[in-house]
Amino acid sequence: MAHAGQIAEKRSAMRVQAETIAFVIMVAALIVAPFFVYPIFLMQAMCFALFACAFNLLVGYVGLLSFGHALYFGWASYLAAYAAKAWGLPPILAILTGTAAGAVLGLLAGVVAIRRQGIYFAMITLALAQMMYFVALQAPFTGGEDGIQAVPRGYLFGIVDLRGEVAMYIFVLVIFLAGFLFIYRIIHSPFGEVLKAIRENETRAISLGYKTERYKLMAFVLSATLAGLAGATKALVVQLASLTDVNWPMSGEVVLMTLVGGLGTIFGPVVGAVTIVSMENFLAGIGRWVPVIQGTIFVACVLLFRRGIIGELAAKLRIRL
C-alpha cells in the first residue's frame, strides 16, 4: 500500500510539474506573440480559449456534454455590448453585466437541463439555446440581423484608453489568465474532486452522501458564467455582438475546439481553440468550406484521436492527466 501511495504521489508531483512548465510556456508565448501576430487575432483566440475552458469544465470534469453553450457566450456578448453602448457603462462593468447574464441564464437552463443525463442533456441544452436564439432574433435591443455594432471599448478605471491595442491586449490577457487559473483552482479543489467522482460514477457518489444534483447545477452555473465572461470580453474586443455568437454552429464550434485539444485536460481547450481559430483565419479565403472542414475534423477526431492533441501528447510523454 505504501508503495502504491508513493507511486500516486510521484505521479501527482509529475503532473503538477508538467502543468507548471506548460503554464509558464503559455504565458511566455502570449507575451511574445503580439510582436509576431495580429493582436486582434490573439485577443479573439484568448476569448475562445476561455470559452472552451469553461465548456470543458462541464464536459471534461462532470461528463455533461452541453450542446448549447453559445447561449451564454452570445447573450453575455449582447448584454456587454448593450451595456457599453446604450448605457455607457465602463468596460469592467459592461463585462460584469455580460458575465452576470451568463450566470443567470446558466442557472435557469441548468435547473431544467440537469434533470436528464447523457444524450438527453445534450439535446436539451441545444434546444434551450435555440429557443434563446429565436428570442435574440426577435428582441428589439439585439438589433436582429445587424447585431450591436461599433461597441465602444471605453476607458479602463476611467483613465486607460482601451482603443489602444497594447492596453486592450494586456486587459484581455489578464482576464484570460484569471479565468484560466480560476478554472484550474476549481478542478483541483475538493469541489472539483466531487465533480470528477460524479463523472466516474454518479450512483456511487450519491450513495456516499453527495447531493450530486447540487454539484452538477453549481458546475453548470460556473461554466455558463465563465462562458459569459469570454463572450462579454469578445464583444469589447471585436466591438460587435451578433447572431453568429448565439446560434447553434457556435455551440458546435466550442465542442470542436475542446475535442481537438483534448476533453478533460487543462490545456487542451486552449490548444484546441488556438488551432481552430488559426485554421479559420487561414482559410478565410475559402470561408464557405469551413463548416465542411470542421465536420471532417469532428469525424476524424471521434474515429482516430479521441484524446485530442494534449491527450495524445501526454500519452506519448507518459504523463497521467
Added chain:
Amino acid sequence: MFEIFGIPSTALFGQLLIGLINGSFYALLSLGLAVIFGMLNIINFAHGAQYMLGAFAAFLLLQYTGLNYWWALIVVPIILGVVGVITERLFLQWLYRLDHLYGLLLTFGLALVIEGVFRNEFGSSGLPYRMPSALTGGQNLGFMFLPNYRAWVIVASLVVCFGTWFLIERTRLGAYLRAATENPTLVRAFGINVPRMITLTYGFGVALAAFAGVMAAPIYNVSPQMGSEIIIVVFAVVVIGGMGSILGAIVSGFALGIIEGLTKVFFPEASNVVIFVIMAIVLLVRPAGLFGQSS
C-alpha cells in the same frame, strides 16, 4: 366565415392545417430518431441532413432523369437507405462500445459536412420542386379550403408512422428487434445476426428521413439548411415524448405540430419558441418525458 375566440375560422383552420403538416414531419423524423436510438444507442444528429438529402435527391432525379415525384417517393428512400448502411459500416460501427456522446459528435460532424457541401453547390436560397399534377388543386370543405397535396402528406405520414409501429410492435421481425434492444448478447446467442440487424435499422431510419424529405420537397423550398432548421425542434419533440416508445414519438410529433400552429394564430411572436417552452415545462414536471419510463 365565422369566428372562434375573435379569430376568423379560415385563419384558425389554415394554421391548424399547417400545424398538422409540420406535425407530420416532426412525427416521421422523431420516429426515425427513436428507431435508430433504440437499436444503436446513437442520437443521429445527421437525421436533419439526411432529410435534406431526401428532398435534394427528389429534386435532382426530376431535374436530370425526369423521374417524377411518385418514383422519387420509392427510389429516394432506397438510395439513401443504402447510403445509411454504408455510413453505419464506415463510421458508426466503431462507436458502439464508447460513450454515447461520441455518436452524437460524429453524426454532428457528418451533418456539417453534408450541409456544407450542398450549400456550396446549390447556394442557400432554396429551389422549387413542382407539385405532382395529380395532387394539385384542393377541396372546399365549407369551413376551409384543403389543398389536396397537404391532405396527402398527412395521410401518407400517418400510414408510414403506423406501418412502422406495426412492424416493430406486432411482427416477428419487430420482436427480434425489440429483444435485441433489450439484450443483444442473448439474442445473438439464439443465432440471430444482431450486427446486421443494427446496420439495417440505421438504413431504415435514414430511409424514413429521406421519405420525409421527398414529401417535404413540394411544400417547403428545397434548401441545404432545411435539415438543421427542423432537427433541433425534433430533438425537443423527442425529449418531450421520451424515446422509449414508438407511439409516443408519433403522438407527440403530431400534437406539438398542432400546438405550434395554434400558437401562430393566438400569439405569433411565440410560435418559434413554444415547443422549447413546453419541453422545459415537461422536464420540470416529468423528467422522463410524457411517454418515457423513468430509469
